[in-house]
Amino acid sequence: MPKNIREVLNTVPPFSLLPEAVLGSLEKDIAEKTYPKGSYVFRQGEEGLNTLFLIIRGSAEVVAKNDMDDEAVLGFRGVEEFFGETGLNGGQYSAGVRAKEDLTCLLIPGLEVEKLMGRHSDFTGYLAEVLVERMRSLYDEIIHEQSFDAYSKVEVPLFRKRISDIMSTPVITCGIADTVVEVAGIMEKKNISAVMVVNDQNSPIGVISNADLVNKILARSVTGFLKLTAGELMNKKVVTIPSEAFYAEAVLAISKHRTKQLAVIRRGRLAGIVTVADLVKARSTGTLTLVHDIESQQDIEGLSSIGVEVDSLLNALVAEKAPVPEILMIISEFHERLTRKVIQLCEEEMVSRGFGGPPVEYCWANMGSAGRQEQTSRTDQDNMIIFRDEDSIGNDKIREYFLKLAILVNEGLDRCGFAKCPGNVMASNLQWCRSLGEWEQTARQWIESAKDPVLLRQLTILLDFRAVYGEKRLADTLWKKIVKLYCQSAAVSHYLAQDDLSARVPVNIWGGFSTEKSGPHKDEINLKTAASVHIVNCLRIFSLKSGIADTNTFIRLSELRKRGGMKNDEADFVEAAYETLMMFRIRENLKKVKRGDKADNYINPSLLGKQEREILKGAFTGVSRLQKLTGSTYTLLWLAK
Template sequence: MNTIAEHIADFLKKYPPFDNLSFQELSEIATSIRVINLEKHKLLFHINDILHDSFYVVASGVINLTVIADAEETLINKCVEGDVFGLRPFFAKNNYMMTAKAREESIIYAIPIATFRTFVTHNSNVLEYLLESFASNSSNPNEIENLHGKLVSDNIYYSDQKSEMQYFQSLSYNTTPLKITTSSIVQEVAQLMTNTITNSAIVCQNDLPIGIVTHTDMSTKIATGRYSISTTIDKIMTSPVVTIMENVSLAEAQLLMLKYNVTHLCVTNDGTDKSTVKGIISEHDLIVAQASNPGVLIKEIKRSKSAEDLKSIRKRLTELIQKSLHKNIPLSHINNIASEINLAIIKRSVELAILDLGSPPVRFVWLSIGSQGRKEQLLSTDQDSILIFEDVTPDKYRDVKDYFIKLAKRTTVSLENVGYELCPNGHIASNMLWCKSLTDWTKQYSNWINTPGENSNEISSIFFDLEIAFGEHKLEEAIQNVIFNNVKNNVLFFDFLGNDALRKNSPLTFFKNFNVEELGVNKDKFDIKTRALMPLIDAARLFSLSYSVKGVNNTYLRFKQLSIVDPRNSEIYLNCAEAFLTLSKFRTLEGLKNDSSGQFINLHELSKADKEHLKNAFAPMRELEELIKTKFKLTQFS
């Protein structure tokens, strides 16, 4: 046997399942192994790639395994020396369900399945080990006692198909949609739709989607005689079309259809209408795939008549979150579903208040701020909100404001009855300070940004995390413009916000122990919100405002976006994104266990491996702190 094969056999012998094989068997396997050198960020296989004829072992370096969630790449696992992955070809015929990418320069051993299969069939220990791994949902590298040589499942969505978790799996859709142009004639399109037995056609310009025509358009606009059959399609199309990235789950697709009140979603290359069309998802696709899923909750919310109805739905959402976590569904994915349901509950509460009070005198917008504004509210934490109404003449101002204060009070009381506690700092729309006209809000934001700390000891940073729950989008856009126009090159503002971000206490003491509470009811517990999550939340907001990252409020997604806009520091941002998910999961599990906000972690209840896992999540914070100091030229606390 040659020395390279001998070296490989020696290496494999140290790790399961190879430690169940004799050295002679390993030597035979080693002679057929292919050694792959992967450069940093190089792909080994991609989601939906055709299966390879080998599975893989990490000889050195780190391989990241990711899935698509929230139309984002989400890290599921890190494979280090001795870890086995890419087993799908052993047990399944369909394509890869994950992407494997080198996090750093790595050496991988590719073991041909044809060669290895013989040893599997003759060794029950090896077979059981592989089967157990493939069928497991383990996406936490620390769950297997944090040992090297773990076998990583690439079957993250494996399930018995009985629970609603199947609705987090990718949805099948029509990959050959009917494409037409704006100048197409209605009669010809109707004929094409009949011939191809389809109920929709995507209107494209340079292969980019600009609109959609459905069977409903034909029956309501053509069959009724409103338009002639000889008219061009641009007269009856719906524009813009709602676009989405592929690998969307049934749950997400249904939520989007309900949110935008559409029956079709256009699948594009990057999920926007600025890239080529890949397919179409219809309501029929959902009906075929559907049984019971989070979309049902949205429908029930829309039909709710009282806070009591909404409360029972919120309780079911908590159960859904708990099941999702136990199934190891990616946290970013759970967040997306939960936030849509939370926003729907807020929206319905506003609607019920309007039904009680009568129509509003002018247009307005209800904005969630804080954790709801960042779409990070998995647990029933407190409610934070502001209300902006259109400008009115001075003589009408008082009456208009009175109406909206009444509306806000009814809504916040209703939400309190649902289970969202009132903000202890009074950051709610029913507070006179946080319910006012667009002009007043413009002045408020301008003052906060241009004279930070002058009228108060702090800027309430949560006011910069906004998510529309109900009302006029243009009012929300106007406030976003005020924010981004004022923060541009504003040294004083970033100095204030930067120092505020740095002022948070460290999660660990000088001796690397947890910085726990010293007094009160939470004595000896770890405040994961203040000491670990808030520094990441504050930093993500700070950098996003600095780089004018618009339309992204979620901390995890902010870090992902920052890794693109500031590629030199992408590694730091991506590590922070990963750390944020880890810490959020710890907090959520604590909250679900104790029916609390999960802010204070009882360290005595954590295993040694969990404590290490928690400490490891603090690692990127030091680099992030240095990045803040460098970027904003901060040398000391102000």
């Protein structure tokens, strides 16, 4: 082992990442202390010592008592590892540390650590990675220890099952040069309804179904069909999925691409096939029948009961411990499919009432949590319409039609459990039903006048819109215009940052939770408005400034990583924090719905277990760091004048 403090600092990261001059100065403030085997460095619940402990000899146990006052070992720390980070900012220790054997540590003052984090990015990045890893470890432990029987009865964690465990193999295939007669013979002999077409490398390049044989040969009276080859007849749209993917990913792919089978790939080659039937057989609740149920409904009344089935799917996903991003994407896909069916039925209703079909191309878009594909429960509607400019008809005349349609759709969605927006941010409101040209002018006005709090609020809502039905090209064109206007503006990012930073995460100066002091939610915290919204707001600012038009928070974060808009260590910390917050929100809301209460995103920290409080504090720390980063990047003093 190194003989002195300086040698330790030179060899142990993150201190080894610091310049020699900095280490020389830091060395003077560090003390060394030995703790006998079995003794506590500090105990759970004690006030933080504002000290970072770096082990140079021996090892330690991280211990905590559960709600039954039983002490358990949560982890171990060995030579060249540090602990005590939760006590750097004051507050009480959420877990204790005990010497597993004679333990010698370097005691580094928290004030010095804080200075180093403010001046040396490599040092900060390393610490952040360690903290993220520990937070994720706690998160995983909580997830796997939770009993979700209170929400749903599920026999196995199916959504964590690999596709390789479900797929059918070997796959019946044909070659690209095989004739139609040969393909039909294969299907008849094997008693199958579709055959996969592969190339010489056994990679799937197409699929031929019974429907293809009927529609492309018999229905069209193709002459000389005996000479047709599989390559000429096949449907080239093959949806693939890797063999290591999870069941949840297959459910999403089947629903999103509206296909009946997935080609399973391993190292670029066809390894198996998964059909809708395979997925339904694998799970007793028949989740995938939802797709058929939605598409087969002929009226709003029939659709209204399906929303409850989607809620049951959410229960199952949580019970089966599906990752938060997958839960959000799957539930959003079904909600969007439900929305599309409502719009289709309302278009038919417009025709039956004598108003005819849409006079021009249009796009229906969601905003808010639905626009970000982060809607779990059926929350209030936030939607808009973009329609094509047509001088020969006139925008006012066109708008008259779409406002009538929007009233029907908003009513239909309300009957399906998506309540009307109290603020009237809906396509049936003139303000949210505009032509593409009008929307471009409006976006320019809102961006250039972002100093106005009312317009800033409207802009914030708009900046999460996502096309769900109709001509997506209209939405894409509007997004390109918005991103261009946004990047040209010198002030809009700063106004948006200023607006978010007007509120901070609910943590007091002692490191404890700052809850509501009175009213119906006394001693509670709203995880949406007090915490997760800050991540949404800040990442929206960073993403738009980087030219990213995606709206989902996880995707925005991923794109920022790729484009260098945010350092990996910062992005990892934020991602872990957001996933944690969403996990708590989903879980607590499900509990309330089961009790017959409203899902309101409130949580009482005092009712959480000790580990849960620790991970929630870690998530709040991630939010606070993101806000500080946003503030240092996007706030200018002259804007306040």
